[in-house]
Amino acid sequence: MKVIVIVAVALALLVSLGAMPFSANPAVNAEETESMPAIDWTVRHSFEFYQDLANNLAAKHPFLVNTYPIGRSWRELPITCIELSKKTIIPTTKPGIAVIANIHGGEREGAESAAYFAWWLANSYYTDKTAKAILDKFTVYVIPVMNPDGYVNSFLANTRYNSRPTDNNGDKIPNNDPYTDTNGDGFIATVYTGSPTSTIGERVRIGMESPDWDKNGKPGDDPKFSTIDLNRTFDYMWNRFDPDTGTGANSWLRAGPDAASEPEVQAVQNFLKAHPVYAVATLHTGEQSVLWPWCWTGQVPPDGPFMAAVGTAMAQAITAGTGRPFYAMTSYEDYPTSAEMIDWTYGRLGIHSYTIEVYEGGLPTPDWPWTWGNPPLPDQWIYLGDWMGFHNIWFRNTGSAQMVNRAPPDQDMMVKGVKDGLVVMIQSEPYGPGPSVPLWMNW
Numbered sequence: 001m002k003v004i005v006i007v008a009v010a011l012a013l014l015v016s017l018g019a020m021p022f023s024a025n026p027a028v029n030a031e032e033t034e035s036m037p038a039i040d041w042t043v044r045h046s047f048e049f050y051q052d053l054a055n056n057l058a059a060k061h062p063f064l065v066n067t068y069p070i071g072r073s074w075r076e077l078p079i080t081c082i083e084l085s086k087k088t089i090i091p092t093t094k095p096g097i098a099v100i101a102n103i104h105g106g107e108r109e110g111a112e113s114a115a116y117f118a119w120w121l122a123n124s125y126y127t128d129k130t131a132k133a134i135l136d137k138f139t140v141y142v143i144p145v146m147n148p149d150g151y152v153n154s155f156l157a158n159t160r161y162n163s164r165p166t167d168n169n170g171d172k173i174p175n176n177d178p179y180t181d182t183n184g185d186g187f188i189a190t191v192y193t194g195s196p197t198s199t200i201g202e203r204v205r206i207g208m209e210s211p212d213w214d215k216n217g218k219p220g221d222d223p224k225f226s227t228i229d230l231n232r233t234f235d236y237m238w239n240r241f242d243p244d245t246g247t248g249a250n251s252w253l254r255a256g257p258d259a260a261s262e263p264e265v266q267a268v269q270n271f272l273k274a275h276p277v278y279a280v281a282t283l284h285t286g287e288q289s290v291l292w293p294w295c296w297t298g299q300v301p302p303d304g305p306f307m308a309a310v311g312t313a314m315a316q317a318i319t320a321g322t323g324r325p326f327y328a329m330t331s332y333e334d335y336p337t338s339a340e341m342i343d344w345t346y347g348r349l350g351i352h353s354y355t356i357e358v359y360e361g362g363l364p365t366p367d368w369p370w371t372w373g374n375p376p377l378p379d380q381w382i383y384l385g386d387w388m389g390f391h392n393i394w395f396r397n398t399g400s401a402q403m404v405n406r407a408p409p410d411q412d413m414m415v416k417g418v419k420d421g422l423v424v425m426i427q428s429e430p431y432g433p434g435p436s437v438p439l440w441m442n443w
């Protein structure tokens, strides 16, 4: 540790003497203090928006931000990392932190929270002492969208999966009846038949909105989705299923075909092997909670008490910032799974690991108070009559379908509250021996 301090002092001296080229031009540093155009954090943002944001942050803040892809999805979209650190303090001497969101494509509020965190760190460095302290001391890697195909797909339908080519309807041709917005209203309807005077209960579901590209009489029965849950596909306890205890039962059917079989998982594993970090947060939606390892067993891991204390403090900070309730427990207590990212990061590399579930839509009930408090949108039923060669067609736009291009209320409050939780996580590090890569993993 002492050697590092001396190096940093020597470097600071060089900088102050103007010996380092990147400090010689004060105009460059002045430019860094300019903030970027304001961003509206209350709206749903596209995949392209996040790409532009990542690139703009690097362009605006060359001494704080690097942006680069760490891999590509099945459909060749980049998995973009925003690396943040005050570069005039040598980054390799700093503990790393990772924030990885949107492993599940439809969990858009997680992506938004991660993007906000990167934006906040870079734009607040010169005005906020917490942001400055973080980027002076740590290197923070933010990956807003780990599952780009799933994110893009989520503007058609709320789905967790990636886009490994998959034959969803058994005709031996993958993905040959994709969902299609035939009436241009921005949603994919669920398609029913029934007379114009039928009750909802009398109508029969025949498929999803699509011209029935494969002409098998079932519209939209082979969308561009796989059935693979990336968060059941890491190379740790992969496909573990214990019929006696039911452990892994939630994961067994949806794990990828092999451990780390998917390019998105490989990208994250390889990146974290090459850039071991002290703490990682993976951002999800569907609950309001902070969870920590293990996912696959109720046993307490060596750093379990530490992660419990930090995770509980994170949940409290997010509640304070959002005004919404968040609970805290081990991921196994929440529900058992296997081959999740946080079990891999902790189990293989010794990284303190947290799942933050940033949003659960709906009204609270006495049994389940941990929701955002927004009432679900009601279904819309629209009678179309003849459509795409089918007769007596009804479109049903579910509340979930209507949300594909909208954000929940107070999303701006959400992302700021999640930032507060992430700050708590970062301030708890470094703790303990830190991450390490087992030698066998490099063979």
Ligand SMILES: [Zn+2]
Pocket: 103, 104, 107, 284, 285, 286
């Ligand atoms: Zn999730």
